[in-house]
Amino acid sequence: MAGCQCAQATTCSSHGNLIRLGVNIRDFDYLIALAGNPNTGKTTLFNALSGLRQHTGNWPGKTVVRSEGAFRHNGYKYKVVDLPGTYSLLSTSEDEEIARDFILFGNPDCVVVVVDATALERNLNLVLQVLEITDRVVVALNLMDEAERKGMFVDARKLAKELGVPVVPMVAREGKGTDHLLQTVQDLVTGNLRTQPRRIELDPHIEEAVQQLLPHLKNLYPNLSNHRWLAMRLLEGDPSIRRAILTDSLAQTESPLAPQKEEDMSELEAALEV
Numbered sequence: 235m236a237g238c239q240c241a242q243a244t245t246c247s248s249h250g251n252l253i254r255l256g257v258n259i260r261d262f263d264y265l266i267a268l269a270g271n272p273n274t275g276k277t278t279l280f281n282a283l284s285g286l287r288q289h290t291g292n293w294p295g296k297t298v299v300r301s302e303g304a305f306r307h308n309g310y311k312y313k314v315v316d317l318p319g320t321y322s323l324l325s326t327s328e329d330e331e332i333a334r335d336f337i338l339f340g341n342p343d344c345v346v347v348v349v350d351a352t353a354l355e356r357n358l359n360l361v362l363q364v365l366e367i368t369d370r371v372v373v374a375l376n377l378m379d380e381a382e383r384k385g386m387f388v389d390a391r392k393l394a395k396e397l398g399v400p401v402v403p404m405v406a407r408e409g410k411g412t413d414h415l416l417q418t419v420q421d422l423v424t425g426n427l428r429t430q431p432r433r434i435e436l437d438p439h440i441e442e443a444v445q446q447l448l449p450h451l452k453n454l455y456p457n458l459s460n461h462r463w464l465a466m467r468l469l470e471g472d473p474s475i476r477r478a479i480l481t482d483s484l485a486q487t488e489s490p491l492a493p494q495k496e497e498d499m500s501e502l503e504a505a506l507e508v
C-alpha cells in the first residue's frame with residue numbers, strides 16, 4: 235500500500251480493497267497486520283504499539299470485532315490491524331476467512347505473525363500458511379519468558395534461517411523486543427531487508443496446473459500479489475475461494491470485469507470444470 239501514493243481512493247483498486255475491508259485509508263504510510271494463534275499476545279502487542287490511538291468496530295458484514303490502531307516510528311506513520319486469532323487460514327470459520335481475506339486482499343505492507351515460543355510446532359503451521367501468501371512477513375517470537383521458565387531454548391536465528399524471514403524474540407507483556415520488532419518491520423517495509431520465505435515445493439503435475447491457471451488469474455486480478463496461492467487453493471477445491479471466484483465477489487474488489495477478461499473467466503471455469 236505504501237507504494238500506492240495515488241491519493242485517488244475512488245479509482246485505485248488497492249484503495250478500494252481496503253475500504254471494502256473496513257480500513258480507513260487516510261493518513262498512513264504503512265499498513266501492518268498482526269496475525270497469530272489465539273493467546274499468543276497479539277492484542278498485548280497491539281496495545282503496546284498503538285496505546286490509546288485505537289478504534290474498534292466490527293469487520294464489515296461480520297459480527298467479529300476488529301481493532302485498528304495507529305502509531306509513529308522514526309517519522310513514519312503506521313496503521314496496525316489486530317486480526318482475529320486463528321490456527322489456520324484454510325478452513326471456513328468466520329475468523330479464518332477475515333484473517334485470510336485481509337492478508338490476501340488488504341495488501342498489508344507487513345504481516346507480523348505473533349507466535350508462542352512454548353508451542354512452536356502448533357504455531358508454525360499458521361506461519362507457513364502466511365508465507366505462502368506473502369513474503370512481507372516478520373515473526374514475533376513471543377512468550378520467551380514462559381519458554382525460559384519451562385527450560386526451553388528457542389533458537390530465533392536458526393528459526394529465521396529455516397523460515398527465510400526475520401524472527402524477533404519478545405516478551406510483549408513487558409515490552410521486551412518491541413524496538414527490535416519495529417526496526418525490523420521498518421527495514422522490511424522500506425525495502426532495506428528482503429525475505430526468502432520457505433515455500434512448499436509442489437508435485438510437478440500440480441505445478442503444471444498452477445502454471446496453467448496463473449495467466450488467467452493475473453489478467454482477472456492484476457492488483458493481487460499472490461496469484462499462485464489463489465491457484466493452489468482453487469486446485470485444492472477450497473470452497474470459499476471457489477465461491478468467491480465463481481460469484482465474482484473477488485472481481486468486485488478489483489475494477490469491474492473488462493470485456494476482454496471474459497475469456498480468462500471462461501478459461502478458468504473450464505480449467506476448474508464447472
Ligand SMILES: Nc1nc2c(ncn2[C@@H]2O[C@H](COP(=O)(O)OP(=O)(O)O)[C@@H](O)[C@H]2O)c(=O)[nH]1
Binds near residue numbers: 275376
Ligand atoms: N508471560 C507472558 N505473557 C504474555 C506475554 N504476552 C502476552 N501475555 C499474556 O498472554 C495472554 C494472552 O494475551 P493476548 O494479547 O490477549 O493474546 P491474543 O489472544 O493473541 O490477542 C494475556 O494474559 C497476556 O497478558 C508475554 O510475552 N509473556
Ligand SMILES: [Mg+2]
Binds near residue numbers: 276277278319
Ligand atoms: Mg487478541
